[in-house]
Amino acid sequence: MNWSNLFKIALKAIANNKLRTFLTMLGIIIGVASVITMLAIGQGSKQSIQSQISKMGSNMIMIMPGAERRGGVRMGSSDMQTLKISDYNTLKEECTYLSAISPSVSSGGQFIFGGNNYSSSISGVSQDYLKIRQLEVEDGEMFDDTDIAQSAKVCVIGKTIADNLFTAGENPVGQIIRFKNMPFTVIGVLKSKGYNTMGQDQDDVVLAPFTTVMKRILSVNYLSMIYASAITEGQTQEAINEISDILRTNHKLQDGKADNFNVRSQEELSSMMTSTTTSMTILLACVAGISLIVGGIGIMNIMYVSVTERTKEIGLRMSVGARGLDILTQFLIEAVMISITGGLIGVLLGVGAAYGVKFFAGWPIAIQPMSVILSFAVCSITGIFFGWYPAKKAANLDPIEAIRYE
Amino acid sequence: MSQEKKVVIDLQNIRRDFIVGEETVRALRGVSFKIYEGEFVTIMGKSGSGKSTLLNTLGCLDTPTSGEYYLDGVSVRKMSKNERAILRNRKIGFVFQSYNLLAKTTAIENVELPLMYNTKYNSKQRREAAIQALQMVGLGNRLEHKSNQMSGGQMQRVAIARALVNNPAVILADEATGNLDTRTSFEILVLFQKLWKDGKTIIFVTHNPDIAQYSQRNIFLADGKVKDDTVNNHILSAEEGLAALPKNEED
Structure with missing residues (x-):
């Protein structure tokens, strides 16, 4: 298999359908951008809480009377005077x-x-x-x-x-x-x-x-x-x-x-406090993740239409010697290129939006390299995952029927 | 004369059955013939005669139910899908009725297509081979024209160049003049005759009996069998036919 040739073929197909490709990409762009922005906001508020807590005295230890309630047993009031x-x-x-x-x-x-x-x-x-x-x-x-x-x-x-x-x-x-x-x-x-x-x-x-x-x-x-x-x-x-x-x-x-006493450090308090923002961040990321999946389905939809529309082309390619695997790879490359390009644009847009939020709303933000890498990886996987089915369909076409398809 | 020549296609009692619901449709009922290197053969028959099935078989797109098919000495019947794809890539050049060029793609890129699936060619060799093939069909000055900027005749020439580019053992033309007007059809026939004189092996599948007069050998198919296999001793020159046509201002 000649990867660079298949890559050229896929690139050509994308270039032939610029508007459609862009619209498909838009789903991924919005998905990735929102994941990054949401995570940046979530992480930002988490870090700001952490820094505020450390301002309160990061080495602080609190010693409180009484034992923790364990197994639903309430300790006697005398325990509170220990x-x-x-x-x-x-x-x-x-x-x-x-x-x-x-x-x-x-x-x-x-x-x-x-x-x-x-x-x-x-x-x-x-x-x-x-x-x-x-x-x-x-x-x-x-x-x-x-x-x-x-x-x-x-x-x-x-x-x-x-x-x-x-x-x-x-x-x-x-x-x-x-x-x-x-x-x-x-x-x-x-x-x-x-x-x-x-x-x-x-x-x-x-x-x-x-x-x-x-x-x-x-x-x-x-x-x-x-x-x-x-x-x-x-x-x-x-x-x-x-x-x-x-x-x-x-x-x-x-x-x-x-x-009959409790010793707590600020660290515990801080982790307790940040756990709230962590769950908030997860929630935001989930919402954003859903939009990424919707974007992925958009890719699948377009790839599916594209396969049907290009049945004749697929038939031709097969009759001049393309194997099923070549066709499969071509369509997968197309899907992945759409999702990766969309991902890249989404990363830029997401970072931009995060700074926009910081600038206009004054919210603290923190863009972590991990969230960028993660959303990028997710959208590549999305491309492969949602491109696979249409590509497989293309690869399984019968060249005899495909070439005469009208 | 053809006895000493190399056999390119050897069909031995080819049968092809299709099962449609409960019935078995016998598209080919024992077809046998040999085609030698450098022959220009027309295969004719009415629709339903098994012509298309035979073409698919010859083109390694389909495998026979029984019988043996040797293409350039290689047995095709037991080949896998992938092996047949590679065989098509190296040994067969297709020309279709509706050209089947890639949309919004230049002549040269269209002709390069079969070589894209052949790792033995690098991009420079591919381009050279494509230019050479386009020059052979008389489109040396239209290398960068896109498929939607060309006339039907030009598109079919590009398709023929595409069929030539991998230097195949046989060129399979399926109603290659079916979509063209009389004049352009003649031009394409002139091209086929030229290629034949250059030593190419050409199989032209058609339902149009007129074309048979321009080829060397005619095979008639009826009800899935070879009804007639004749050598044409009075091959007409397509060039003369073209010259005899009334002048067309627009051409």
Whole structure:
């Protein structure tokens, strides 16, 4: 078999039917372009969520009380009080993989300043919390160890709180706000962080020494959470293991008994978050993939018509010595050339459309080489798959009947 | 004289049956003859005489139900489809009634077609052979004309060039003048006579008895059998016939 000759023959046939070829290609072009654009949008939003989460503190580890619910068994409420100040202290002293650690307790309620009020919650934390959550004090200062030791009635507030309470444009630092009838001196204002990916206002916070919140507001001796930060992102897992070991010892848990606490890393959160966008991406890709199949059926349809229309030509080729295989190959090459050329144009168009979306709608995009290769491979396979049946039909024609076909 | 010549086609008691529903149609009922190299033979018969079936058999498009067929010394009967395709490619040149040229394709590309399926030719040799064949049929000045820019006579010349290009053992013409007017038919016959004088073996299948006068040997087919096989001792010259036609302004 002479491939270059068959290639020339197929090329000639395509050139003889430019408009029809283009229209057939259009199906593939749209299919491939939409696959690439959809994947670019999906991947883009996934990456943007990931980067936002890492901005929240990529090394962050969260330690929560209670065991996970397993097999539908709800753990007793006493299990939710398993994190104590002593746990925090031990972890702070013994953990080698942590760069920062802060307890966390919170209470919801109304903040009042003058005639203004605003409902939010107060978080009792240590100074390390700023580092863990990557917060900065813009104005004033953070409370210190002395404030914690004295359970001082001081707080650092976020931008949203400041905006809602100090409507007259007063400098919040030094002012006294009331929370559940308790006066708190504002000693600092946090730098604005805006909204996070989940739509939460990251400036809607009031930070106070954890001792103050535990003793003066909640009157409890347990923590709702402990935040920590691993030294590097790569050491997160070691840190988690170390924390678990220390807490198990602290809680006197025997081997075989389940943990009565949960240690989660930001990584888990991030994978949980991105799983949503991943399924979204898959959905988009599926929709786009369907249009690729429709394009493939378009090829099949046209090839089928083409075989019928060119029956006489096929008969002639056979009578001058083309074998069935030659005819089959010729039509397959035609189908594959249509789909590959369409694929190439589709790739260009898809990349262009993705950048168009970025430019006009401002959505984040990420074009991955894999998605380009994949959609290209799929459309070549589509060409072979949908070209096969019509080509086989052509190859099986009886030359005697074909040559006299009118 | 033909006894010493090489046998190109040797049919031995060829039968071809078609089963149509319950009935068996016997298209060929024992056809035997030999055609020698350099002969110009017309095969005639009415429709239904088995002419087309015989042509398909001679052209290796079909295989006989029984009997032996040797083309250039090779037995065709037991060949596979692919083997027959290759045999057609190397040993047979077809000329059809309706020319069967590829649409929107130049004369030279049409003539090159059989060689596209022959790996022994590279593109340069293919082009040379095609130009040579087109010169033989008098179209040396129309190499790049497309099939839709040519007259019927020119198209048939291209088709004849296509049949010549692979230097076949035999040229099979199926009603090759059937679609042409009298004058152009004569021109094509002139061409066939010229090719015959150059030593080509030509089989011309037709229902038109007039053409028989221009060939060397006539085989009459009736009811799937050879009814008559005569040598024509008074071969008319197609050239003279053409000259005798009334002048045509448009030609």
